[in-house]
Amino acid sequence: MISFVAFSLKRAWQGFWRNALMSIAATATMVLMLMLLAGFWILRTGLQAGLDYTESKVEVVADLKDNAKPAEVADVESRLMVLPEVKDVHYVSSDEALARYRQRLAEQGEDDLTQYLNDNPLHASLEVKLDDPSVFGNVVEQLRGEEIVEKVKEQQKTVDSLLTITNVLSTAGTVILLVIAFIVLFIIVNTIRLAVVARAEEIEIMRLVGASDAFIRWPFVFEGAMVGLLGAAVTLGLLFVAAEPIGNFMVGFFTVLPLRFGTLTRDLVVLVGGAGLGLGILGSWVSVRTYLIR
Amino acid sequence: MTVPIPAAPARSLRRRLLGVGRDQAAADRAVLVLHDVTKTYPNGKTALEDVDLVIPEGDFVFIVGPSGAGKSTLIKLLIRDELATHGAVILDGQDVARLPRRQVSMIRRKIGIVFQDFKLLPTKTVWENVAFALEVTGTPQRKIRPAVDRVLALVGLTAQRDQLPGQLSGGEQQRTAIARALVHDPRLIIADEPTGNLDPLISWEIIQLLLRINDLGVTVMMATHNADVVTALRKRVVALEEGRIIRDEVGGIYHRVD
Numbered sequence: 001m002i003s004f005v006a007f008s009l010k011r012a013w014q015g016f017w018r019n020a021l022m023s024i025a026a027t028a029t030m031v032l033m034l035m036l037l038a039g040f041w042i043l044r045t046g047l048q049a050g051l052d053y054t055e056s057k058v059e060v061v062a063d064l065k066d067n068a069k070p071a072e073v074a075d076v077e078s079r080l081m082v083l084p085e086v087k088d089v090h091y092v093s094s095d096e097a098l099a100r101y102r103q104r105l106a107e108q109g110e111d112d113l114t115q116y117l118n119d120n121p122l123h124a125s126l127e128v129k130l131d132d133p134s135v136f137g138n139v140v141e142q143l144r145g146e147e148i149v150e151k152v153k154e155q156q157k158t159v160d161s162l163l164t165i166t167n168v169l170s171t172a173g174t175v176i177l178l179v180i181a182f183i184v185l186f187i188i189v190n191t192i193r194l195a196v197v198a199r200a201e202e203i204e205i206m207r208l209v210g211a212s213d214a215f216i217r218w219p220f221v222f223e224g225a226m227v228g229l230l231g232a233a234v235t236l237g238l239l240f241v242a243a244e245p246i247g248n249f250m251v252g253f254f255t256v257l258p259l260r261f262g263t264l265t266r267d268l269v270v271l272v273g274g275a276g277l278g279l280g281i282l283g284s285w286v287s288v289r290t291y292l293i294r
Numbered sequence: 295m296t297v298p299i300p301a302a303p304a305r306s307l308r309r310r311l312l313g314v315g316r317d318q319a320a321a322d323r324a325v326l327v328l329h330d331v332t333k334t335y336p337n338g339k340t341a342l343e344d345v346d347l348v349i350p351e352g353d354f355v356f357i358v359g360p361s362g363a364g365k366s367t368l369i370k371l372l373i374r375d376e377l378a379t380h381g382a383v384i385l386d387g388q389d390v391a392r393l394p395r396r397q398v399s400m401i402r403r404k405i406g407i408v409f410q411d412f413k414l415l416p417t418k419t420v421w422e423n424v425a426f427a428l429e430v431t432g433t434p435q436r437k438i439r440p441a442v443d444r445v446l447a448l449v450g451l452t453a454q455r456d457q458l459p460g461q462l463s464g465g466e467q468q469r470t471a472i473a474r475a476l477v478h479d480p481r482l483i484i485a486d487e488p489t490g491n492l493d494p495l496i497s498w499e500i501i502q503l504l505l506r507i508n509d510l511g512v513t514v515m516m517a518t519h520n521a522d523v524v525t526a527l528r529k530r531v532v533a534l535e536e537g538r539i540i541r542d543e544v545g546g547i548y549h550r551v552d
Contacts, residue, residue, distance in 0.1 A: 004432060018417060205413055208373065210402035210478065211430035213395075 004214070012222035015199070022195045023227060029191045030231025030279070031238070033184040034272050038239060040180055041271055044173040045264055051166040058130065058162065060139050061153045063123040066094075068148035073126070076146050080128055083138060088129040097122040123150060134163055185279060192224055192283035196291075203291045213292050220284045228280020232273045239268065323350045324384075325482050325513045326372065331381035333367050333537075341367035343537040345381070349515060351481075354508045356524045357517040358548055359534035365517040368534070369486055373405055374398050386481050403431060406475025406483045406512075410490035412467045414459040414474075420466075421446065421455040424474045431478070445473040449503060465496035472503060476512070483507060485516040489523070497523065521548035 016023045064073065077089045092100075098120050102112055126149075128139055136159065143152045196203075206216050326349040333342040342364045349355055357365050370376040371383050374390045383390045386404055393401060414423050421442055428438045446452050449469040459467050468488060475483055485504060489497035501523055508514045518524060524531060524547060531546030532539060 003434070007429065007432070201413070202415060205415065205426070206430045207399075208402065208407055208413070209427035209430060209474065210399045210405075212399040212432075215430050215432060 008218040008222050011219035012226060015219060015223045016226055019195060019198060022198055026191045026195050026227045027231050027234070030188055030227055030276060031234045033188055034231055034235040034276055035238065036180060037184055037275060038235060038268055038272050040177055041268065042264070044177055047173055048170060051170055054162065055166060058159050060128040060130070060136050060143065062126045062143040063150040063153070064125055065148050065150045066123065068124065072148050076126065076148060080139065080142060083142065085130050085132055085135050086128055086139060087131045090127045090129070092125050092127060094120050094122045094124045097125065188279045189283040189286055192227065192280070193287040196220060196284065196287035200291065203288070216292060217285070217288050220288045221281055224280035224284025225277055226280070228276035228278070232276030235272050235276070236269060324348050325351050325386060327384040329382045329384070331371065331378045331383060333371060333376065334379045341537050345539055347532065347539065347542070349513060352508070352511055352513055354505070354514045354529045355516070356529055356531045357515060357534060358524060358531060363534040364537040365534060366486070369484055369517065372484060373402055373407065399431070403478045404481045406478060406480035408468070408471050408475050408483065408485040408488045410487035412459070412471045414467060414470055416459055419456050419458055420451055420462070420470050423459065423470055424477050427474050427477050441477055445476045448476065449473045464492050465499055468492065468500050469503060476507065480512065482513045482515060485514065487517060487519065489518065489520055524548040
């Protein structure tokens with residue numbers, strides 16, 4: 001068994017170098033395809049993070065009557081919290097609302113006009129965050145029924161159209177990723193097949209002298225795995241070299257997004273490594289099969 | 295040429311085959327038995343039809359016939375590259391069609407096969423080409439070296455062991471191929487037009503080598519168009535025509551005598 005593995009690995013190594021040009025061509029194809037896959041994966045992850053962030057911003061806001069007592073407000077809060085779709089309820093006092101308003105003006109470089117006001121015209125409000133932004137009907141009903149609620153801000157239209165867009169975008173992203181994965185699979189299987197066909201004579205001789213299927217197949221499978229791993233390593237290397245400049249751009253662009261680069265890196269290594277290895281093995285397995293089945 | 299072989303224990307399948315008109319002893323010593331074999335390809339072309347053939351241990355048989363007579367198909371059936379549409383191919387007592395897939399490679403090790411175009415690997419030396427047959431069948435390294443040295447000495451290529459096929463003459467290439475076919479200690483050597491690419495003098499060298507191998511007890515089956523060789527040697531001749539055996543005689547010549 002050990003000698004069989006050693007034999008197969010040795011033959012795979014020899015095969016890789018004996019047909020170096022073909023192996024390099026296969027590896028280069030692998031790198032290009034994995035780059036495509038990884039690039040699209042990064043884009044999709046960014047897109048998804050953006051959509052998640054936007055969805056998380058969807059909330060139901062209810063202005064409260066000015067005479068609402070803190071105890072009443074607390075009552076309403078606790079009644080909301082028991083609803084299963086509610087994630088969080090946040091009370092914004094009228095002072096806080098004014099402070100926010102002033103901050104926003106300052107950020108936009110406008111003059112603070114509120115300094116000319118005698119008293120605070122803003123209402124206190126409750127901001128209700130939802131687990132699933134598509135089910136806000138219950139929460140709106142509940143708030144409307146409350147004594148101390150002045151009015152519930154209508155967001156239904158905005159939320160509906162936003163959800164439609166995010167759904168379309170994330171479905172399209174998944175579909176495109178799958179299509180790319182399929183094309184990559186097809187191209188790589190064909191490239192490896194070319195490398196195997198170039199050695200058809202050798203396979204024929206192996207069959208004629210009575211080599212078992214395993215002895216014929218595994219050297220090629222290991223060779224395919226080598227091409228896959230090498231391709232994955234080169235791809236990841238290139239990605240990490242490019243990560244610094246791209247990262248700077250991304251941080252500027254997605255600064256508001258809760259994108260964690262740690263998990264992205266890990267996912268990417270798993271994706272590229274797994275895809276490279278899997279495609280290499282699958283490609284050679286399928287290609288050698290043609291010669292074994294008679 | 296008769297090598298005394300102790301009778302193998304009779305097997306029921308072989309016994310059934312005795313109805314073909316061969317005697318018990320011959321069937322028991324047979325390396326190869328074809329019983330009522332028909333091969334029709336998927337395109338409808340019938341390459342072999344009702345072929346009965348028994349080749350005893352130690353025999354030297356010429357298979358002759360025009361191109362397309364079924365010689366290549368016959369060889370493909372023996373190494374189980376193709377399966378017979380009808381009938382049984384029994385090699386060394388085993389029905390090749392009934393072998394489980396895993397044992398197909400085992401049966402091929404009992405056959406050494408030599409082609410007109412040699413089928414050597416151009417990037418490997420003579421020694422490596424012969425050793426390759428053992429390596430790919432999982433033979434331990436320590437057994438490979440003496441076995442390869444032995445067959446190279448037998449075919450007279452010890453001096454050329456480190457040369458590549460491209461550096462050899464046609465005759466030397468064919469002797470390398472014969473060495474490779476022999477290295478498994480096969481029961482049967484199948485030579486498919488082994489002299490087809492060689493000039494007459496070199497052809498005789500190859501024939502002499504095959505005869506010597508036959509003297510060592512290995513059964514040899516040689517498909518050929520070389521009328522001179524067949525006629526001169528007066529060995530057993532099996533003539534195929536349009537997929538049928540039209541003549542099977544010991545001491546025969548290439549052309550039919552009517």
